[in-house]
Amino acid sequence: MHKGSCLCGKVTFEVDCDLPPPSACHCRQCRKHSGHFEASTDVPRDAVTVHGEAYVTWYATNKARRGFCSVCGSSLFWDPLDREKHKWTAIAMGAFDTPTGTALERHIFVSDKGDYYEIADGLPRNEQ
Template sequence: MLTGSCYCGLVGFEVDDAFRYAFYCHCSRCRRRTGAACAAVGGIEIDKLRITAGREHLLKVDESEEGYRCLCKRCFSPVYDTVRGNTFAHVQLGALSGIPSQRPDHHIYVGSKADWHEITDALPRFEELPP
């Protein structure tokens, strides 16, 4: 079991250490949302993520048939997104207190990565999404 929280600590969650996949996303949306060169994300079935504190302080944004984003209403930290018709959660790995067993093992959207950022590892890279 892994625990995590938003920046201010108002929203807490736990997630099974059973991520199905993990990746670094370099798209312009993730860069703007995180303020970093890329987002580190882990994907897991939605029922393996539980909010343990501050549920009433979660803000849902960008809602669609595919899913939505959850932020803390106080500090606006990204906590997780729902994807795949709300069946999976994309957890911001930087919000975790522990180290997940599944580490990011590829990069996506490197075709739109920040020009000032150099990827220095040997992980597979995809211009957009993997095939």
């Protein structure tokens, strides 16, 4: 069981499965939403229990909806808009409270990355 929360603790969650290796997304939307690049792991939606859902606000973009705490603003979730087709949700790695037992697998949308940092960890990169 992996546990996590937002900064203020109004939203907490548990994930009842092993965490797949996360990806780091450097797209413009993830950078704007998180303040840098965003690292998240995709888990089956039915393995996630959220407490304090009333404090989760969703912002929809063209392909996904992004969940954040309405009190402290912590970025927490990323859901594909086609929830019937995609039965998973992405959870921000920084929101986990416990050791995750996983490690970053790759970088995506590196063609959109900010000009103020370099990616130097040697992990695979996808331009888009």
